[in-house]
Amino acid sequence: MAKILTTKKQTKSAVITKVASLLFREKGYNAASMRELAEQLNVEAPSLYNHINSKAELLRNICGEVAEAFTNNLDEITEEPISSSKKLEKLIRFHIKTTLSNFDMLFVANHEWRHLPEPWLSEFLQQRKNYENRMVQIIKQGILAGEFKNHQPQVAALTILSALRGLEFWQKYNKLNNVKALENNIVQQLLTGIIK
C-alpha cells in the first residue's frame, strides 16, 4: 500500500497535477489514462479521487495556471514606464524563460487545451484572446512611437507568439547550452530578423 509522496510545500493534488503534466505532454490528454497516472505515483487509480475531482479538472488546473502566469506577467509589463520595444522584449523573454523552466505544463496548455470541457474551454480561449489583443496594443503603440515597422500589428503579434509556442524544441538545450545566450539569440532574431 504505497503512498503519494509530498514535500512540505506542496499538496497531494499539486503532486498529481505535476505528474499529470508530464504524462499529458508525453502521450496527449486522451491517450494518457488515469491508471497510467496512478502507476507513476505508485498508487491505484481510484485512490487519486481522494485528492482530485476528475481528469478534466487536472487539465483545467494546468491550463489555468499557465494562463494566469502569463496574464500576471503581462499586467506587470504593461504598467512599467518603458518603451514599447522594451515591453515586447520583456514579454518575449518571459515566454522563453517559462518555456524552459515549466516545459510540461506549458506544452500541455499550448497543445491539449482543446480537450477542456465547457465552460472551461471558452474561458481559456477568452483569456488567450485577451492576451493576444493586449500584445497587439503594445505593438500598435510601438508603431505610433516610431519604434516598430509599419506591419499589421495582429500579424506581427501572432507571428511572434507562433514562434514562441514552438520553443518546446529547445527543452533539450536547457542543460547543454547557456540558457541566457539562447534567450538572447531568439530575442534578437524575433525583433530584428535574420537578414543583414
Place this chain on the structure above:
Amino acid sequence: MAKILTTKKQTKSAVITKVASLLFREKGYNAASMRELAEQLNVEAPSLYNHINSKAELLRNICGEVAEAFTNNLDEITEEPISSSKKLEKLIRFHIKTTLSNFDMLFVANHEWRHLPEPWLSEFLQQRKNYENRMVQIIKQGILAGEFKNHQPQVAALTILSALRGLEFWQKYNKLNNVKALENNIVQQLLTGIIK
C-alpha cells in the same frame, strides 16, 4: 445502404483520408473515432476497412504526404541557382501557402504525429530532422555569403520553423484578407524583424 462518394480523380481511400484529416484536426487523433469518421461518410464503421487497413495508417498517410511535399519543395529550392536569402524566402513562402491551402493535413502532421506507431514514428522524426538540417545548411551558407546575421544557424532555423508551424491561426484569414499580402507580411517579419 449509402456509399462513399468519389470523384473521377480520387480513390475511395483518398476520400476517407481527406475526411479523416478534418476529423483528426478538429478532435485530435485519439478522440476521433472510426465510427465518427464513418458517419461523416454516411457509412458504417466496418465498411471503411474495405478501403483502408487501420486507423493508424490513415494518420501515417497524412503525415507521409505532408512530409513528402515539403521534402520535394526543398529539393527543388536547393537546386536553384539563387542566393541563400532567396532560398530561405522561397521556403518560407511555401510553408505559408501550404498551410493556407492544406490546413487540415498540415495541422494533423504538425500536432498528431506523436500518435504514429513504430516504425512510422521514427521514420517521420527522421524526415523532420533531415529537413531541419538542410534548412540549417542554407542558413550557414547565407552567413558565409554575408547575407545573414551571424546567429546560431540552428536557433535561426528552428525559430523560423516554430513561427511557421503556428500559422494555423491564419486559416480564418484565408478568405477575408488578401492572402498574398498576408504572406508578404509574414515573410518580411521573419526575415527582417519588427524593430526599425
Place this chain on the structure above:
DNA sequence: ATATAAAACTAATAACTGTTAGTTTTGTAA
C-alpha cells in the same frame, strides 16, 4: 441474364476508459 467482384451491412469481441461504491488500512490526536 448471369457470374463475379466490390463494397456495403450486422453482430460480436476483447480491451480499455473514467469513475463510483464500499471496505480496509494507515496516520494522528486525545
Place this chain on the structure above:
DNA sequence: TTACAAAACTAACAGTTATTAGTTTTATAT
C-alpha cells in the same frame, strides 16, 4: 489505547474503442 479522519484498497459498472468474421447487397462485365 482509543477514536476519528485521511487515504489507500478491491470490485465493479456502464460506455467506448478499433477491429474481425460472416453475410448480404450492389455494381460490373460477359
